[in-house]
Amino acid sequence: MPFFSIVIPTYNRARLLEQTLASVFAQEEPDYEVLVVDDGSSDDTLETLARHGERVRVFQQRNAGPGAARNLGIQEARGEYVAFLDSDDLWFPWTLATFRRVLREGGASVVMATPVDFSHPEELAGVTRAPLQVLRFADYLASAADRTPRTACAVVVRTEALRRVGGFTPLRMSAEDYDLLYRLGTEPGFAWVRAPVTLGYRKHAGSTxxxxxxxxxxxxxxxxxxxxxxxxxxxxxxxxxxxxxxxxxxxxxxxxxxxxxxxxxxxxxxxxxxxxxxxxxxxxxxxxxxxxxxxxxxxxxxxx
Structure with a gap:
């Protein structure tokens, strides 16, 4: 059984997905599986994934939104923890190793990452691996007084806890990740990784x-x-x-x-x-x- 199940929902992002997967395969931590859930893409997503062979477990569904896609990944996950990654974002080589160290040293049901925004991958070249800084709380609700902006889309969660609370709402809306965190609110142990930065969060241009x-x-x-x-x-x-x-x-x-x-x-x-x-x-x-x-x-x- 792998320690991490990396769940990546995707929809018509074949080129960006290729970059995301490259960042996953560059991880220092080797104990993981990769699950990509294709949410009814009409581009060449499946052909792109086929090139990776058995390195990626691929699942398909009719277009139902990212919540439903993540839930399919949770259902199929074999790891002790599920790590969520969007198909346009990027990890750093130390990301999973950082999460593994945090879990090894203190245990937690939920671990939250710290991101850095980018529009083009080359903007991340200057990001370095800072010394580990972690804030620990009894559970997620206990962190309420901390006003630091949260990145709910970049979390690692114990698989058992995810299944117990029912995963994500399948409704199409923003903030479904925050809703999940509230439902995980009393699961024992919340660790917030303040350093190093562990996620490159892609900012897209266009209408809001x-x-x-x-x-x-x-x-x-x-x-x-x-x-x-x-x-x-x-x-x-x-x-x-x-x-x-x-x-x-x-x-x-x-x-x-x-x-x-x-x-x-x-x-x-x-x-x-x-x-x-x-x-x-x-x-x-x-x-x-x-x-x-x-x-x-x-x-x-x-x-x-």
Whole structure:
């Protein structure tokens, strides 16, 4: 049984997938298997994967989105831990070795990576292997007070825990990875690797309109899951859950406003109102309405 099962969902990214796989095969840590789930691609993804032979276990499904694709990978994984990697991102040679060391030295159900953004692979040439720095918490919810930006798409999770919580939601929306982390919230042991950088996160140019609406849907979904009591920890851990959920909501709301989607921003504000009152977060509750009005006026003036 391999120690790591690397699950890579992909859809029409044959050229980028080739780069991603090259970064996996360059790993110092050898104890892993690679599972690529083709989410109904229409390009030459399957031909690209065929060139790698038995080095890659390939699975296919009709196009159903990345959540469903990752779930198929979780179902087929044979490793003790599942490491998730998107088909446009890149690992460094020390990535899996770093995760293995963190797990060997302290154990954890969930390990989170630290990324660096890039648009072209050559931008990563200057990234070096810094000394290991790890923050450890009793579980994911216990990290609520830490405001450092999180990279939920780059995690390693104990396979047993993933299956116990049901994997990812298959709904098409952004932030499905954060929803998974909340459902893993009380699994014992959360390790946050602050150094070295272990992921190259590819930034794509283009319109953000679809992404804006997807983040709006994802944030509303998380609020609904909390309202229905589907996240673990009960009343005793509600403050920690709300701390993280509402921090994310405020970030998305301000982003939507800055991107001229005041309609979606106001919708999030009103739907999150009851949760903010329970927290409470008075600065946001009282400050957002006048800030939204002022931002809207500025945007109209600029358009003129």
């Amino acid at each position: 309109s679809t992404s804006l609406e997807s983040h709006h849907r994802g944030t509303l979904y998380q609020l609904e899951q909390e309202r229905l009591g589907r996240y673990p920890g009960g009343d005793a851990r509600r403050h920690e859950r709300l701390d993280m959920l509402l921090y994310g909501l405020r970030h998305v709301t301000l982003w939507l406003l800055a991107e001229r989607r005041g309609d979606l921003a106001l919708d999030l504000y009103w739907r999150g109102l009851r949760f903010h009152l329970a927290a409470p977060r008075w600065r946001f509750l009282l400050g957002f309405p006048p800030w939204a009005v002022a931002t809207s006026v500025r945007q109209r003036v600029v358009r003129r």
